[in-house]
Amino acid sequence: MSGTGETGRAAEPAGTGDQDVPVIEFRGVSLTYPGPPPVAALRPCELTVHRGEFITVVGPSGSGKSTFLNVAGLLDAPTGGTYLLDGIDTAALRDGERTALRGRRIGFVFQSFHLLPHRSATENVTLSMVYSAVPRAERRARARTALERVGLGHRADALPGRLSGGERQRVAIARALAGRPSLLLCDEPTGNLDSDNAGSVLDLLGELHASGMTIVVITHDAEVAERGQRTVTIRDGILSEPSREARA
Amino acid sequence: MTRSPKRSPQRSPKRSPKGEAPREEPRTEPREKSPKRRRVVEPSRLAARDVLAEAVAGMLQRPGRSVLTALGTVLGVGTFVAILGLTATTSSQIDSRFNVLTATEVTVEDVARDQNEFADPAFPADADARIERLGGVEDAGVYWNVRLAPGTAVRSAPVGDGTGSERIDVVAASPGALRAAEPTLAQGRLYDEFASGSAQPVAVLGKAVADRLGITTLETSPAVFIGDEPFTVAGIIDDVKRRADVLMSVTVPRTTAEKLWGPPQQGDAKMLITTATGAAAQIAREAPVALRPDHPEYLKAVPPPDPRTLRAGVTDDLDQLFLLLAAVSLVIGAVGIANTTLVAVLERTGEIGLRRALGARGRHITVQFLTESGALGTMGGLVGTALGVSTVIAVALVRDWTPVMHTGTVVAAPAVGLVTGVVAGLYPAWRASRIEPAEALRR
Numbered sequence: 181m182s183g184t185g186e187t188g189r190a191a192e193p194a195g196t197g198d199q200d201v202p203v204i205e206f207r208g209v210s211l212t213y214p215g216p217p218p219v220a221a222l223r224p225c226e227l228t229v230h231r232g233e234f235i236t237v238v239g240p241s242g243s244g245k246s247t248f249l250n251v252a253g254l255l256d257a258p259t260g261g262t263y264l265l266d267g268i269d270t271a272a273l274r275d276g277e278r279t280a281l282r283g284r285r286i287g288f289v290f291q292s293f294h295l296l297p298h299r300s301a302t303e304n305v306t307l308s309m310v311y312s313a314v315p316r317a318e319r320r321a322r323a324r325t326a327l328e329r330v331g332l333g334h335r336a337d338a339l340p341g342r343l344s345g346g347e348r349q350r351v352a353i354a355r356a357l358a359g360r361p362s363l364l365l366c367d368e369p370t371g372n373l374d375s376d377n378a379g380s381v382l383d384l385l386g387e388l389h390a391s392g393m394t395i396v397v398i399t400h401d402a403e404v405a406e407r408g409q410r411t412v413t414i415r416d417g418i419l420s421e422p423s424r425e426a427r428a
Numbered sequence: 429m430t431r432s433p434k435r436s437p438q439r440s441p442k443r444s445p446k447g448e449a450p451r452e453e454p455r456t457e458p459r460e461k462s463p464k465r466r467r468v469v470e471p472s473r474l475a476a477r478d479v480l481a482e483a484v485a486g487m488l489q490r491p492g493r494s495v496l497t498a499l500g501t502v503l504g505v506g507t508f509v510a511i512l513g514l515t516a517t518t519s520s521q522i523d524s525r526f527n528v529l530t531a532t533e534v535t536v537e538d539v540a541r542d543q544n545e546f547a548d549p550a551f552p553a554d555a556d557a558r559i560e561r562l563g564g565v566e567d568a569g570v571y572w573n574v575r576l577a578p579g580t581a582v583r584s585a586p587v588g589d590g591t592g593s594e595r596i597d598v599v600a601a602s603p604g605a606l607r608a609a610e611p612t613l614a615q616g617r618l619y620d621e622f623a624s625g626s627a628q629p630v631a632v633l634g635k636a637v638a639d640r641l642g643i644t645t646l647e648t649s650p651a652v653f654i655g656d657e658p659f660t661v662a663g664i665i666d667d668v669k670r671r672a673d674v675l676m677s678v679t680v681p682r683t684t685a686e687k688l689w690g691p692p693q694q695g696d697a698k699m700l701i702t703t704a705t706g707a708a709a710q711i712a713r714e715a716p717v718a719l720r721p722d723h724p725e726y727l728k729a730v731p732p733p734d735p736r737t738l739r740a741g742v743t744d745d746l747d748q749l750f751l752l753l754a755a756v757s758l759v760i761g762a763v764g765i766a767n768t769t770l771v772a773v774l775e776r777t778g779e780i781g782l783r784r785a786l787g788a789r790g791r792h793i794t795v796q797f798l799t800e801s802g803a804l805g806t807m808g809g810l811v812g813t814a815l816g817v818s819t820v821i822a823v824a825l826v827r828d829w830t831p832v833m834h835t836g837t838v839v840a841a842p843a844v845g846l847v848t849g850v851v852a853g854l855y856p857a858w859r860a861s862r863i864e865p866a867e868a869l870r871r
Contacts, residue, residue, distance in 0.1 A: 246866075246870065253785070255865050255866040256866050268469070273469065275789075276789050277471065279784070280470060280789075281469045282785065284469065288786075294779070294869070296779060298485070298489035307783075308786050310474065310786070311473065311786055311788045312472065313473045313475075359787075
């Protein structure tokens with residue numbers, strides 16, 4: 181019993197903070213929904229996201245963005261290829277382990293925020309630490325820190341209904357950050373926001389990137405896509421990475 | 429909770445689970461890929477306290493709905509508690525009415541005519557003596573209401589002075605029967621075996637009768653006239669413990685009554701026996717044989733009721749119907765909880781998806797919703813218990829009873845609510861755990 185903690189630690193890939201290990205590594209990852217007829221939602225693709233990178237995945241609706249999100253976010257298991265998250269082979273994981281890995285290493289930011297309406301901003305943020313064994317006493321402090329980091333220290337006790345759209349999304353980002361993930365996975369983070377609020381959220385993502393966070397933003401908006409260091413395009417389930425020069 | 433030995437300095441800044449060893453989650457999957465396979469990821473966990481906190485928060489975020497949901501359980505548990513409490517209360521009422529007085533009393537009835545239409549009155553002349561010889565008997569005596577000829581009145585003077593407008597009953601009773609009634613005398617004394625044996629014309633009056641006849645003192649040696657027969661008043665009875673009709677009658681010795689008006693009509697005569705505590709049932713068995721060894725079947729002894737059968741009779745009757753009703757309302761309560769929880773699960777699909785994304789396993793979702801419905805059931809059970817107890821107390825107050833409740837009832841009732849809630853939550857919680865996070869988050 182007491183040994184499992186040690187084993188768990190020892191089994192970690194050579195240091196999650198290690199710059200050499202990519203956060204995301206797709207090796208021929210594909211996802212085909214079994215038919216009939218079988219649908220190839222994601223064709224075999226290669227993708228490497230290094231620690232500290234800010235990449236955007238862009239594509240029209242129906243192109244396979246959601247599938248990419250589900251696979252990268254460990255919500256769906258790929259049917260082919262190998263997906264290494266922080267160097268951990270996710271195919272070898274059992275269901276429960278995949279769930280735990282998702283909870284601990286990935287911070288999700290959704291288009292529709294997914295805040296619990298009857299809980300304050302702080303309580304919403306602490307939710308991300310409920311399932312990962314963060315002691316209760318520590319959760320609140322970490323939630324405050326995360327809220328301050330997204331510039332909402334003064335709205336810590338507000339209910340989501342009293343917050344603007346941009347503030348809500350920033351609470352959601354704080355929730356993702358409080359879990360101390362390796363990867364911030366954002367699905368259309370500005371999709372429900374007006375341009376002012378969208379701008380402030382994107383600025384925040386830029387700041388987080390500058391402080392070393394690895395960020396993947398999935399969007400259909402070319403302007404949002406511009407913010408990334410690299411942009412990956414997805415179309416008809418095919419992932420491709422045009423070089424900057426080619427686009428320019 | 430075990431604590432692992434101090435770990436080496438944490439290499440990962442991403443997590444700091446404060447040195448707590450992860451609890452080994454029960455592995456249901458039979459496939460163990462390889463024995464050398466090591467745990468790669470610390471499993472997700474959900475502490476019991478967090479489960480409770482989440483359940484309470486879930487309940488409080490829609491308080492109105494929670495109250496309505498719990499209503500069925502409130503009614504069901506409340507009915508259960510009220511019925512069990514009222515049953516306990518009423519049967520304890522019967523216990524107290526079944527007191528020493530009734531427990532030490534045996535009545536013997538003359539049923540000779542039912543057996544043989546030519547039979548004489550069943551009680552022998554020495555009935556009192558025969559019964560008083562039995563062990564455990566305190567007093568015994570034969571008595572009957574004398575059937576006077578029409579127009580025969582009881583008066584305090586030989587000729588009418590207007591007091592005979594109302595009928596006054598005349599009771600023939602042997603001295604033993606009079607003593608068995610345990611009278612308290614206001615004045616004078618009871619007649620004894622000597623007066624009875626020589627058929628003396630003496631009478632004992634109830635206080636009410638004496639007042640009506642205008643007899644206030646025995647110092648003047650007053651007499652009463654039954655028809656034209658004079659009777660010396662021996663005593664005035666203030667109160668009796670048994671046979672309250674004595675207070676409203678003129679009581680004369682059995683022998684005197686037989687001499688003047690003949691033997692009792694068939695079935696009129698009865699015998700009253702008072703016994704030592706606990707002897708009544710035994711004496712009821714012995715009395716017919718002691719009185720009429722030749723024809724014990726001519727007499728029927730009525731022992732005091734057995735308290736055990738009394739209580740069982742009360743419990744059996746109505747209560748089963750009411751308990752059935754309570755069970756029905758519990759089922760309705762359970763259906764209500766199931767329904768609301770199911771609606772809540774559908775409403776909260778997004779929340780479920782979010783929790784799954786944050787690392788909750790399917791079983792964590794199950795446990796959360798089960799706890800929520802269990803908490804609703806427990807709340808309903810507690811309120812229902814309180815209402816049930818209040819009902820019992822209110823009824824007892826109105827009826828001037830002592831409220832009696834079994835501790836088990838009060839303790840078990842909230843548990844019944846809990847079980848109802850958990851059972852009702854099984855299906856919705858299972859549904860919740862089956863929700864695909866990817867699907868749920870798309871909303």
